[in-house]
Amino acid sequence: MNRRFFLKNTLSVSILSSLAIDGWLKCCILRPNEGRDVRSLVLVQLEGGNDGLSTVIPLDQYANLTKARKNIIIPDKKALPLHDSSVTGLHPALGEIQKLYNNKQLTILQGVGCPNPDLSHFKAIDIWHTAYDLPSTIPTGWVGRFLEQESMERSADSGHPMAVQVGPSLSKALLGSSSSGMIVRNTDFFYDLIPGNYDPAPKTKAGDQLSFLRRTIEESKGYLLKVKEAAMRQKNLSKMYPAGNALADQLKIVAQLIGGGLQTKVYVVNIKGFDTHDDQVDISDTTQGPHADLLSQVSRAIGAFEDDLALMGKEDMVLGMVYSEFGRRIKSNASWGCDHGTSAPVLLFGSKLKGGLVGHNPIIADKVEVNDNLPMQIDFRSVYASILKDWLGVSKPAIESSLMSTYPTLDLFNS
Amino acid sequence: MDQISRSGFFRVVANKAQAEKEPGFKTTVEAGAPEYTGIAPYGGTWGQEQVLHLLRRSLFGVTQEDYRYFSKLTLQQSLDVLLSDLSIPEPPINAYNDSMYQDPDVPFGETWVNCLVNETDANQKRLNSLYAWWVGLMLDPQRSIARKMTLFWHNHMACELQSTYDARPSYSYLALILKYALGNFKTLISELTICPAMLEYLSGNESKAEAPNENYSREMQELFTVGKGPDSHYTQEDINAAARVLTGWTTTLNGMKTIYNAAVHDSGDKHFSAFYNNTVIRGRTGKESAEETKELIDMIFATKEVAKHTCRCLYRWFVDSSLDSTIEVTVIDPLAEILIESKFEIKPVLRALLGGRHFYDPVFVGCQIKNPVDYTLGFCRTFDAIGHTSDLALQYKAWHSIVDLLSKQSMCPGEPPNVAGWPAYYLSPGYDKLWINSDSIVQRDSAMDTLLSEQGLDSSTKIKFDVLTFTAGLSDPKDPDVLIADSITMLSAAPFGPVHTRFLRNILGSGSDRSWTDLWTAHIASPDDQQTKDSVTLLLNTFYNYIVKREECHLI
Numbered sequence: 001m002n003r004r005f006f007l008k009n010t011l012s013v014s015i016l017s018s019l020a021i022d023g024w025l026k027c028c029i030l031r032p033n034e035g036r037d038v039r040s041l042v043l044v045q046l047e048g049g050n051d052g053l054s055t056v057i058p059l060d061q062y063a064n065l066t067k068a069r070k071n072i073i074i075p076d077k078k079a080l081p082l083h084d085s086s087v088t089g090l091h092p093a094l095g096e097i098q099k100l101y102n103n104k105q106l107t108i109l110q111g112v113g114c115p116n117p118d119l120s121h122f123k124a125i126d127i128w129h130t131a132y133d134l135p136s137t138i139p140t141g142w143v144g145r146f147l148e149q150e151s152m153e154r155s156a157d158s159g160h161p162m163a164v165q166v167g168p169s170l171s172k173a174l175l176g177s178s179s180s181g182m183i184v185r186n187t188d189f190f191y192d193l194i195p196g197n198y199d200p201a202p203k204t205k206a207g208d209q210l211s212f213l214r215r216t217i218e219e220s221k222g223y224l225l226k227v228k229e230a231a232m233r234q235k236n237l238s239k240m241y242p243a244g245n246a247l248a249d250q251l252k253i254v255a256q257l258i259g260g261g262l263q264t265k266v267y268v269v270n271i272k273g274f275d276t277h278d279d280q281v282d283i284s285d286t287t288q289g290p291h292a293d294l295l296s297q298v299s300r301a302i303g304a305f306e307d308d309l310a311l312m313g314k315e316d317m318v319l320g321m322v323y324s325e326f327g328r329r330i331k332s333n334a335s336w337g338c339d340h341g342t343s344a345p346v347l348l349f350g351s352k353l354k355g356g357l358v359g360h361n362p363i364i365a366d367k368v369e370v371n372d373n374l375p376m377q378i379d380f381r382s383v384y385a386s387i388l389k390d391w392l393g394v395s396k397p398a399i400e401s402s403l404m405s406t407y408p409t410l411d412l413f414n415s
Numbered sequence: 416m417d418q419i420s421r422s423g424f425f426r427v428v429a430n431k432a433q434a435e436k437e438p439g440f441k442t443t444v445e446a447g448a449p450e451y452t453g454i455a456p457y458g459g460t461w462g463q464e465q466v467l468h469l470l471r472r473s474l475f476g477v478t479q480e481d482y483r484y485f486s487k488l489t490l491q492q493s494l495d496v497l498l499s500d501l502s503i504p505e506p507p508i509n510a511y512n513d514s515m516y517q518d519p520d521v522p523f524g525e526t527w528v529n530c531l532v533n534e535t536d537a538n539q540k541r542l543n544s545l546y547a548w549w550v551g552l553m554l555d556p557q558r559s560i561a562r563k564m565t566l567f568w569h570n571h572m573a574c575e576l577q578s579t580y581d582a583r584p585s586y587s588y589l590a591l592i593l594k595y596a597l598g599n600f601k602t603l604i605s606e607l608t609i610c611p612a613m614l615e616y617l618s619g620n621e622s623k624a625e626a627p628n629e630n631y632s633r634e635m636q637e638l639f640t641v642g643k644g645p646d647s648h649y650t651q652e653d654i655n656a657a658a659r660v661l662t663g664w665t666t667t668l669n670g671m672k673t674i675y676n677a678a679v680h681d682s683g684d685k686h687f688s689a690f691y692n693n694t695v696i697r698g699r700t701g702k703e704s705a706e707e708t709k710e711l712i713d714m715i716f717a718t719k720e721v722a723k724h725t726c727r728c729l730y731r732w733f734v735d736s737s738l739d740s741t742i743e744v745t746v747i748d749p750l751a752e753i754l755i756e757s758k759f760e761i762k763p764v765l766r767a768l769l770g771g772r773h774f775y776d777p778v779f780v781g782c783q784i785k786n787p788v789d790y791t792l793g794f795c796r797t798f799d800a801i802g803h804t805s806d807l808a809l810q811y812k813a814w815h816s817i818v819d820l821l822s823k824q825s826m827c828p829g830e831p832p833n834v835a836g837w838p839a840y841y842l843s844p845g846y847d848k849l850w851i852n853s854d855s856i857v858q859r860d861s862a863m864d865t866l867l868s869e870q871g872l873d874s875s876t877k878i879k880f881d882v883l884t885f886t887a888g889l890s891d892p893k894d895p896d897v898l899i900a901d902s903i904t905m906l907s908a909a910p911f912g913p914v915h916t917r918f919l920r921n922i923l924g925s926g927s928d929r930s931w932t933d934l935w936t937a938h939i940a941s942p943d944d945q946q947t948k949d950s951v952t953l954l955l956n957t958f959y960n961y962i963v964k965r966e967e968c969h970l971i
Contacts, residue, residue, distance in 0.1 A: 199912025
């Protein structure tokens with residue numbers, strides 16, 4: 001940890017402490033935040049393959065795009081404008097995202113993908129999680145690897161979970177060679193796991209499973225305590241969280257834990273339903289329909305999350321990344337949907353970003369064939385590299401361990 | 416200490432090179448590799464360990480009655496029983512009409528599966544009825560592997576029932592995998608391809624010649640049939656071509672019935688890649704064009720990959736998640752041959768797998784982590800917490816309470832996370848370890864607390880573990896050491912070590928303390944004495960609570 005980083009953290013703690021939020025301060029005095037604030041990364045996964053061309057709309061390609069996907073295209077007049085671009089607009093359901101962008105708290109990375117894309121959901125997800133895009137797979141994830149390398153470099157264990165997933169099962173991204181993240185599904189119900197004494201596990205397959213179970217239970221006990229403490233220290237402060245929005249429910253937990261001082265570096269949340277092969281849009285109005293509903297949920301959830309973090313004084317400490325396993329095909333199908341594609345925009349949100357657009361609109365040909373896909377502009381591992389180096393301040397060996405190769409970084413953050 | 420001498424449990428690694436390192440789920444020991452290779456009929460010891468292993472993997476938990484029945488049979492006789500077809504169950508019913516809610520189209524006690532939905536809340540009520548009904552079926556497997564195979568097929572050819580917008584096609588999907596649980600896989604795929612739920616779920620119903628929809632075509636090849644094994648080389652063009660073949664299949668407006676609309680069928684020739692022997696499916700028009708789908712399925716099933724992929728999935732489900740190159744050659748290949756020779760009848764493959772040497776290698780006993788259905792329904796069955804009642808409303812309510820427990824543990828049958836099923840069956844390297852995390856372990860413990868509480872699962876159904884009947888059925892329950900040994904045998908696939916055994920012994924009274932023996936004897940002498948009964952129940956609840964929450968009891 002460098003000095004600049006340390007000072008910044010200290011500063012933000014003191015700002016926080018001066019906020020007289022009823023109850024919070026009392027909690028803080030009773031149970032002082034054990035450590036410093038840590039910068040964290042929140043991964044927002046849009047499951048199923050989000051249609052990038054309807055999310056960030058290349059207005060200067062509109063004529064050709066209309067030919068390729070007349071039945072689902074968003075009318076250009078309805079696209080939400082960006083303060084610094086006349087050729088790129090946002091899906092009309094992304095109102096909160098537009099606000100963040102125009103406030104320079106959101107960066108749009110165009111054409112993010114990989115050199116060897118795969119149109120299978122499951123392989124594509126694996127590529128994003130492992131940072132490895134060859135036909136075989138590898139057993140660990142990019143987050144798990146850097147966290148593990150970092151923990152080897154640190155002498156003391158904070159006792160806090162290094163990564164938290166809010167959802168039913170653990171993302172492979174969090175998998176290290178001997179560790180993984182923990183799962184938190186709610187902060188209302190805590191349960192005391194019985195302390196365990198046991199005989200040593202035998203050296204068999206079953207014994208290996210026993211060891212795994214015991215290790216998980218032991219770790220969980222410690223982590224759940226830290227999570228509980230953080231949850232007790234902080235309530236959500238934003239009134240913007242929409243009801244009935246599964247992503248907002250998850251981000252609420254993340255905000256609460258960050259606000260409560262959990263020193264977790266990476267959080268993972270997800271929202272499913274983006275596999276819009278059919279009925280992506282309403283036939284009578286393409287700005288409406290399932291895809292619009294999903295984007296609206298994402299936009300409103302992130303808007304509320306950022307509001308919450310700002311009210312907690314934590315907005316400078318959090319970076320979000322919204323991504324999907326792939327974008328969708330340029331040419332739509334006849335079912336008012338589109339099939340699996342390749343590269344697509346990635347959205348980053350956070351107050352320390354420079355904001356703006358990185359990369360250019362994809363070029364849409366005059367005649368698009370069924371299997372035509374968008375070329376990659378930015379390797380997704382360049383995005384990871386930039387976040388690791390410039391946001392999380394991860395050591396060089398940890399970055400190498402995470403990405404297994406060197407990727408150019410992007411200039412994303414204000415110094 | 417008979418428990419501890421179970422041979423495979425303590426057998427140390429034979430071949431360290433084969434022991435798989437499992438990153439993220441790091442092994443603290445070099446796990447043992449199987450020594451029993453191949454699928455030649457198993458001819459070794461046929462004792463308690465083997466019988467229980469077979470039953471745990473084939474049913475959901477093992478009841479004392481199951482064990483008594485099967486322990487008298489040989490392996491081949493056991494397989495005859497386990498592989499018997501079950502009759503088609505009566506469909507789910509309206510057990511949900513009450514003072515708060517009335518489905519205007521279905522009277523109480525009658526099935527809703529053929530009734531229109533004219534009321535907005537009806538569909539959710541019916542879906543809940545469907546989940547509950549299915550759990551009810553799994554709680555009563557009738558000594559057949561069929562119900563477990565239905566769950567296997569559901570995971571293998573997953574459909575999220577909620578996503579079809581109507582519980583009736585969802586019921587039809589489920590009825591299909593119940594019907595073909597032990598039937599012909601190729602027939603099952605043929606019917607599944609055009610069943611209304613799947614046409615809705617994977618977009619087939621909206622696919623048209625002008626720009627065919629690839630959804631079903633891709634998932635059918637990638638997940639349901641040829642898979643993505645090392646020798647599976649279908650191409651994007653194969654996905655395009657199969658999608659074109661499948662155009663025309665759609666549903667009636669209400670989504671209930673399949674119809675074939677030749678007007679939207681792509682009548683051009685479809686060219687497939689070398690993986691499919693450069694097959695050309697000749698494009699046709701009119702009614703006759705529906706025949707192209709049959710040719711498509713014939714073409715796909717002519718590859719060896721269908722059989723291999725299916726057998727790998729069966730292996731991961733029934734045996735073990737790690738599948739190395741030796742097992743590929745000695746188990747998967749010969750099983751795939753059997754599947755092909757039997758023209759995709761599933762019973763011969765199951766018989767070979769569950770009757771073969773490999774399955775009985777001691778390393779596989781307790782080598783998997785139970786999925787939530789095995790964990791929860793298994794103990795519900797073993798302790799008879801099924802809620803036998805002739806009151807239909809209560810019965811469905813009881814089943815539904817169990818559905819809730821399963822949902823909290825992230826495995827609600829009927830609602831897999833996506834079309835690939837539950838990640839524990841495909842996501843390497845974790846596989847079944849993915850069931851266990853800081854949340855799920857809490858949910859499992861908490862479920863056991865509820866089922867072993869005075870009140871039970873909920874106030875009206877009072878579903879709870881019947882600890883008295885279970886205990887009474889053991890060989891000599893008044894002797895604490897025998898009670899401990901018997902309970903562990905029936906409840907856990909892995910033996911308990913001395914630390915756990917001592918703890919259990921202390922619950923019952925340590926050393927020469929005769930208090931347990933006296934208490935149990937008093938209870939047997941006057942079973943209607945409420946005070947004694949309450950004391951015994953309380954003690955046994957604590958006793959079994961300790962057992963079922965142990966890590967060993969999460970193994971199967």
